[in-house]
Amino acid sequence: xxxxxxxxxxxxxxxxxxxxxxxxxxxxxxxxxxxxxxxxxxxxxxxxxxxxxxxxxxxxxxxxxxxxxxxxxxxxxxxxxxxxxxxxxxxxxxxxxxxxxxxxxxxxxxxxxxxxxxxxxxxxxxxxxxxxxxxxxxxxxxxxxxxxxxxxxxxxxxxxxxxxxxxxxxxxxxxxxxxxxxxxxxxxxxxxxxxxxxxx
Numbered sequence: 001x002x003x004x005x006x007x008x009x010x011x012x013x014x015x016x017x018x019x020x021x022x023x024x025x026x027x028x029x030x031x032x033x034x035x036x037x038x039x040x041x042x043x044x045x046x047x048x049x050x051x052x053x054x055x056x057x058x059x060x061x062x063x064x065x066x067x068x069x070x071x072x073x074x075x076x077x078x079x080x081x082x083x084x085x086x087x088x089x090x091x092x093x094x095x096x097x098x099x100x101x102x103x104x105x106x107x108x109x110x111x112x113x114x115x116x117x118x119x120x121x122x123x124x125x126x127x128x129x130x131x132x133x134x135x136x137x138x139x140x141x142x143x144x145x146x147x148x149x150x151x152x153x154x155x156x157x158x159x160x161x162x163x164x165x166x167x168x169x170x171x172x173x174x175x176x177x178x179x180x181x182x183x184x185x186x187x188x189x190x191x192x193x194x195x196x197x198x199x200x
Contacts, residue, residue, distance in 0.1 A: 001026055001049070001114070001118050002028045002045045003048060003049050004041045004048045006035075006038045006050060006053060006064075007052075008033055008055075012103075013031035014031075016051075017029050017030075019110075020107060023107060023108060023111040042068070042075060046072045046075060048075055049075070049098075049114060049118060050078070051078050052077055052078070054100070062091070062095065065095040066095070069096070077098055078099040078113055078114060079092055079097050079099070080102075081101070081103055082103045084100070084102070084125060084128025093124070094188075094191070096188050098117045098121075100123075100125060101113045101125075102125060119156055122156075139195070139199050141183045141184070145166070145176065146180045149176045150193075152165055153193055154192075159173045177192075180192065
């Protein structure tokens with residue numbers, strides 16, 4: 001597992017690195033508070049998980065996430081937040097971050113979240129997700145097969161893995177996903193997985 005930390009506070013980076021190395025023996029982790037160094041690290045490990053300081057300037061944070069999606073689409077992002085303001089959390093979800101973790105969480109929680117993200121799952125504190133809209137989050141608009149696809153997606157399954165589990169082709173999975181995205185009025189896998197999590 002390769003993790004890159006990008007944070008305003010170098011003391012937070014050093015403390016987190018020290019703690020996480022003790023909890024995840026196979027962890028390859030580095031950190032920086034400099035953007036040019038971040039891009040260098042990502043160019044060396046384009047599929048790494050980025051642990052991002054979500055309390056930096058919001059415009060800069062969004063620019064960074066957009067650049068990351070364009071330059072390194074295989075990288076996953078977990079965000080550390082001091083406070084879960086619903087509008088900011090929703091904005092981060094729309095940018096397809098894989099996880100949000102409270103900044104003051106114990107190191108064990110950071111380790112668990114990073115391991116979940118590495119395995120393709122999404123992870124968000126329920127209390128920070130805001131109030132779900134009953135229309136948008138009603139799964140009754142989906143067929144039984146679409147609900148099965150959504151459940152497997154929320155568990156971190158790729159299209160191929162979902163197809164194998166349900167004995168259907170990856171193309172059929174993609175068609176189901178396009179339909180359920182439209183019916184749930186979402187734009188991406190992360191938003192769909194969140195709806196399933198909220199409804200479960």
